[in-house]
Amino acid sequence: MNVAKLTSGLSTRVAASASPGGPGGDFDFDLFTIGAGSGGVRGSRFAASYGAKVAVCELPFDYVSSETRGGVGGTCVLRGCVPKKLMVYASEYADDFRHAAGFGWSVPTEGLQHSWTSFIEAKRKELQRLNNAYKNTLGNAKVTLLEGRGRVVDPHTVEVDGRRYSAKNILIAVGGKPSKLDIPGAELCITSDEALELPECPRKVAVLGGGYIAVEFSGIFARMGAEVHTVYRQPLPLRGFDGEVRKFAAEQYAAAGLVLHPELTPQSVSRQLDGRLSLVVARSDGSTEVLQDLDQVLMATGRVPKTDGLGLAEAGVELGPKGQVLVDEYCRTAVPSIWAVGDVIDRIQLTPVALMEGMAVAKSVALNQLTQPDYWAVPSAVFSNPEIATVGYTEEAASARFGDLDIYTASFRPMRNTVSGSPLRTFMKIVVDAASQKVVGMHMVGAEAAEIMQGFAVAVKVGVTKAQLDSVVGIHPSAAEEFVTMRSVSRKVRREVPANPVAPAPATAAA
CATH class of the missing domain: 3.50.50.60 (FAD/NAD(P)-binding domain)
Incomplete structure (x- = not known):
């Protein structure tokens, strides 16, 4: 960062x-x-x-x-x-x-x-x-x-x-x-504060927003048996996270039972005659859709x-x-x-x-010692279903920063799920600066992602190389071992060089 x-x-x-x-x-x-x-x-x-x-x-x-x-x-x-x-x-x-x-x-x-x-x-x-x-x-x-x-x-x-x-x-x-959206009926909606103090679990709920708070509460309510409609303006949830992670996570959220409504903008919330709520959402073409019979509308639309x-x-x-x-x-x-x-x-x-x-x-x-916080390689987690954890650069940010990258990915069905019948899969990703071969980003979607990523965050923080990561013996059988057994590059991202590059003009005193 x-x-x-x-x-x-x-x-x-x-x-x-x-x-x-x-x-x-x-x-x-x-x-x-x-x-x-x-x-x-x-x-x-x-x-x-x-x-x-x-x-x-x-x-x-x-x-x-x-x-x-x-x-x-x-x-x-x-x-x-x-x-x-x-x-x-x-x-x-x-x-x-x-x-x-x-x-x-x-x-x-x-x-x-x-x-x-x-x-x-x-x-x-x-x-x-x-x-x-x-x-x-x-x-x-x-x-x-x-x-x-x-x-x-x-x-x-x-x-x-x-x-x-x-x-x-x-x-x-x-x-x-x-913060709440400034739309008619916003006073009928709850925020994360009230969601933690509900007198009962809603049977049907709309969650507005695609950030980590939105997907976390969506997963909680869905697991507890609610019909959950997650509404967000972007094509994918979790803006700012790695693009590949966002796509995989959205697929898993749907597999876990969430009803996803991407690229929709909330317009209004109203009280029905039976006391429940109706939510009007708009598509980019101006057409609208109504979600009815909602027990709650949770606005997870930022802080x-x-x-x-x-x-x-x-x-x-x-x-x-x-x-x-x-x-x-x-x-x-x-x-x-x-x-x-x-x-x-x-x-x-x-x-x-x-x-x-x-x-x-x-x-x-x-102590009279001016001290700077160090924001490099801050790990974070999203406690959704499934869980997400990440440290370092996304592929998009790493490409802008380093240019040439080697990307390693793995997607698999965890051993527990092959027997339990759960459809959820796990995804892991390593982003490597091709020039130095340093690992500059690691991402995971799957069970226990936060617990696994905390240890790997230490390695990224101190500048581990891909070869050093490969030299580590895995703990078997575990999901975490996949991070130290990925040997084949999934794809190479290389900076595009113009066929006939034009030399930059010499700097002037004014510049």
Whole structure:
């Protein structure tokens, strides 16, 4: 990943010309963090461990976020990664029961029932435990926790519910929130927040969006027995992922039971006489289609930074078109004493990235060591059905960056599925820079993809070559061994050279 592109055009002169910290003088805190999500908690507690006096403010806890409710732990812990993965686990049991017959188990299909209420209660109990655990983590680190809504007054002042505190440095870590399409009937739709707190599993649901949140919830509801219609504007879901992965994943989603509606644009949602919902979608030619009798319409149509009302612009902080905080390579804003990490800067919206950024800021403000987060080879996963995991470049991005590539692919039906009867297949891909023979991208669609990719991400991060990957002995029988046994190039991608290349004109002084 090109870090220069992540700076949003903000000059690095601010960080280069000023040492960490504000001007001299007495402050209530060395660092005041607004937002106690993953990045805010990590940055705060490590800054405290380095000797800084630190405070964090966060809204009171609730399962669904709002302008007045939040909770220590933030999006990932309370209404993102953790509860979503718990829902994935719950839905996977449905597949396990169905597939057990292939291995000789007799599972009573008629009497098999799932208590959605019991699951939600168990999920809530775990979130309460995590919320308290994060509070204890801050307390053990000697970080002052203030409950309330924080607002930046000036470069060295934060106000929390009317009370003001001075700070040498301020860290913005408020994260993001779900956004809805601006269409008639949007108020009838739910977002991922409400999807995690539904009183019952919908029988028929439309999921709007083709990103990772959309395909994850689509898979969850489908496994739980719902009729799921996934609607997205692009020809394929998961824009930004490797093109071959997107195509394969779409095929597998359909095989897993999703009803896919590509290249459709939602127009309106309305309430039927029986209380259920109708969704009108439009094709590119202007014709429309109506999806009726929906229990829920989930808008998984992106997230936006929660910067409204924080006073950032008034304090001199530059914001982007989506409201994201613009920072340099050190996560520092145009105001030298104000920093920002996590989803609010809209670089890579992943919890481990926010943790890395928080650590970097902690070192910058508490140890006086300007530290850059390293965005190269950040692995990620999509917990859809089937699962997706990736690290490094897509083929498209690698072709633009390196030109000549060697591509290795494998597609197969996993051993478990050959016996269970599941139609799902696994796909693996290795992208190699032909010149250096370094592996610059790895991608997988299939069961346990995230667990497998985490280890291979280490190899890509440190610059493994294809020959070194080939020298590794595989673990047999496993799906993971396929990554170290692909010997034949599936195809070679080579930079096109014009038949009669024209020499570039010599540079001029004006140029």
